[in-house]
Amino acid sequence: MTNPKPISQPSLARPAVSTSLSVSPTATFHSPPASSSFMASLAQRAAAKQLKPFNTEDIKILLLENVNQTGRDILSGQGYQVEFHKASLPEDQLIEKIRDVHVIGIRSKTKLTAKVLQEAKNLLVIGCFCIGTNQVDLEYAAKQGIAVFNSPFANSRSVAELVIAEIIALARQLGDRSNELHRGTWNKVSAKCWEVRGKTLGIVGYGHIGSQLSVLADAMGMNVIYYDVVSLMAIGTARQVPTLEALLGEADFVTLHVPETPETKNMLGAKQFEQMKNGSYLINASRGTVVDIPALIKAMRAGKVAGAALDVYPNEPAGNGDYFTTDLNPWAEELRGLNNIILTPHIGGSTEEAQRAIGIEVADALVRYINQGVTLGSVNLPEINMRQLTLDEPNHARIIYIHRNVPGVLRRVNEILGDHNVDKQISDSKGDIAYLMADVSDVRPEDIKEIRDSLDGLSSRILTRVLY
Ligand SMILES: NC(=O)C1=CN([C@@H]2O[C@H](COP(=O)(O)OP(=O)(O)OC[C@H]3O[C@@H](n4cnc5c(N)ncnc54)[C@H](O)[C@@H]3O)[C@@H](O)[C@H]2O)C=CC1
Numbered sequence: 001m002t003n004p005k006p007i008s009q010p011s012l013a014r015p016a017v018s019t020s021l022s023v024s025p026t027a028t029f030h031s032p033p034a035s036s037s038f039m040a041s042l043a044q045r046a047a048a049k050q051l052k053p054f055n056t057e058d059i060k061i062l063l064l065e066n067v068n069q070t071g072r073d074i075l076s077g078q079g080y081q082v083e084f085h086k087a088s089l090p091e092d093q094l095i096e097k098i099r100d101v102h103v104i105g106i107r108s109k110t111k112l113t114a115k116v117l118q119e120a121k122n123l124l125v126i127g128c129f130c131i132g133t134n135q136v137d138l139e140y141a142a143k144q145g146i147a148v149f150n151s152p153f154a155n156s157r158s159v160a161e162l163v164i165a166e167i168i169a170l171a172r173q174l175g176d177r178s179n180e181l182h183r184g185t186w187n188k189v190s191a192k193c194w195e196v197r198g199k200t201l202g203i204v205g206y207g208h209i210g211s212q213l214s215v216l217a218d219a220m221g222m223n224v225i226y227y228d229v230v231s232l233m234a235i236g237t238a239r240q241v242p243t244l245e246a247l248l249g250e251a252d253f254v255t256l257h258v259p260e261t262p263e264t265k266n267m268l269g270a271k272q273f274e275q276m277k278n279g280s281y282l283i284n285a286s287r288g289t290v291v292d293i294p295a296l297i298k299a300m301r302a303g304k305v306a307g308a309a310l311d312v313y314p315n316e317p318a319g320n321g322d323y324f325t326t327d328l329n330p331w332a333e334e335l336r337g338l339n340n341i342i343l344t345p346h347i348g349g350s351t352e353e354a355q356r357a358i359g360i361e362v363a364d365a366l367v368r369y370i371n372q373g374v375t376l377g378s379v380n381l382p383e384i385n386m387r388q389l390t391l392d393e394p395n396h397a398r399i400i401y402i403h404r405n406v407p408g409v410l411r412r413v414n415e416i417l418g419d420h421n422v423d424k425q426i427s428d429s430k431g432d433i434a435y436l437m438a439d440v441s442d443v444r445p446e447d448i449k450e451i452r453d454s455l456d457g458l459s460s461r462i463l464t465r466v467l468y
């Protein structure tokens with residue numbers, strides 16, 4: 001275990017409370033909304049006490065990779081300091097910036113490795129404004145008491161729709177015909193151009209995206225089969241097959257929707273291309289590491305694979321520009337020279353609808369975590385929810401104690417809290433890490449300081465936060 005993470009100490013002064021919150025004499029408890037924008041739910045939450053560990057303007061947030069305006073507005077609306085960048089940052093600049101911030105918001109490009117995170121001395125929480133969280137060292141973050149949130153399905157439909165477009169575009173060689181005509185060449189052909197009706201779509205990974213795609217493909221008259229490591233209910237007329245090999249031997253179109261894990265690295269390589277049907281098609285909108293690209297190039301040159309659509313690559317540039325070259329990936333030129341291959345710059349989730357929804361969902365989760373300590377939806381910490389304190393409870397404090405999951409901790413924590421009136425307490429663990437939240441009533445600022453100092457002194461401590 002690493003040393004407890006030093007964090008900025010909150011001031012014991014009363015936190016700033018948004019003046020737009022009205023105080024009703026009949027204020028009652030309202031549950032926090034599940035996932036809605038802060039602005040839209042402000043009226044609902046009016047009676048809730050806004051717990052804040054610092055004056056809001058002390059919270060520093062770094063947003064990279066063009067996080068949507070919806071998310072930026074929610075975070076700025078809280079009074080936090082928000083620094084926004086359109087692209088990702090190179091590692092040295094990232095390390096420099098991350099030292100100073102309490103929150104970082106990223107998408108799929110920014111790699112938050114242990115090397116980067118160990119410099120992030122004040123970091124409380126990471127928001128992945130996307131589905132994938134493979135770009136973050138989740139275990140290391142948890143061990144530092146840094147929560148990670150994502151948006152698990154707000155862009156699933158966008159990816160599924162892109163894949164449907166690609167299935168038809170590949171079957172009809174649309175990319176090639178369009179490119180030819182852009183160059184002035186009229187090339188009207190029907191050879192090896194097909195309808196998709198009656199063809200078999202093989203979905204690898206039948207999760208949020210795979211199952212959405214299943215519905216759409218079914219509606220177009222395709223036969224859908226899928227392979228997944230877990231047994232999952234088939235939607236419509238889809239059918240689960242027992243192995244990847246069985247799927248590859250039967251599918252006319254193979255589409256990949258698995259996460260990046262050690263098991264999915266080069267999941268489609270030379271052997272798997274051999275197992276595919278002659279003249280079949282491959283689509284990858286999952287992660288670049290899932291396909292062995294040199295093996296794909298060979299399979300396409302041999303005619304085994306009749307077409308491919310790739311949205312993701314092992315190395316992707318930090319921002320937009322003329323970067324898709326051999327400097328980035330050694331096979332880039334060869335790939336670009338192939339026929340019937342659609343190459344897109346990781347745009348599966350890039351629609352207005354998806355980006356707006358993600359901005360709201362992740363920013364809301366960040367605000368709930370910063371202001372209330374609620375971990376619902378966290379991908380690396382136990383999920384803990386506790387009702388908001390209300391304005392009727394002015395002298396209450398919320399204690400959050402993130403600790404190593406070792407015997408005897410609860411007894412020691414309760415020895416410290418035991419002198420006070422603990423109204424509510426919840427604790428849960430995930431692997432080596434446990435998260436305890438307790439609301440304590442009738443506490444004075446000096447009590448809060450004492451509780452905090454005592455919890456900080458326990459050997460199991462990873463991070464203590466007191467919100468009031
Ligand atoms: N191109 C883009 O812009 C986007 C790409 N993605 C990528 O798509 C991936 C899938 O997204 P979702 O469907 O939302 O994830 P999900 O978690 O809902 O589904 C993934 C499925 O893959 C299965 N799986 C995991 N390992 C497997 C293996 N070795 N073999 C077979 N099945 C396996 C899981 O059991 C699960 O059912 C994400 O992890 C992300 O990397 C997601 C959104 C946008």
Ligand SMILES: O=C(O)CCC(=O)C(=O)O
Binds near residue numbers: 107109132133346349
């Ligand atoms: O839109 C993005 O930046 C990333 C999309 C993606 O790959 C994801 O959501 O996992």
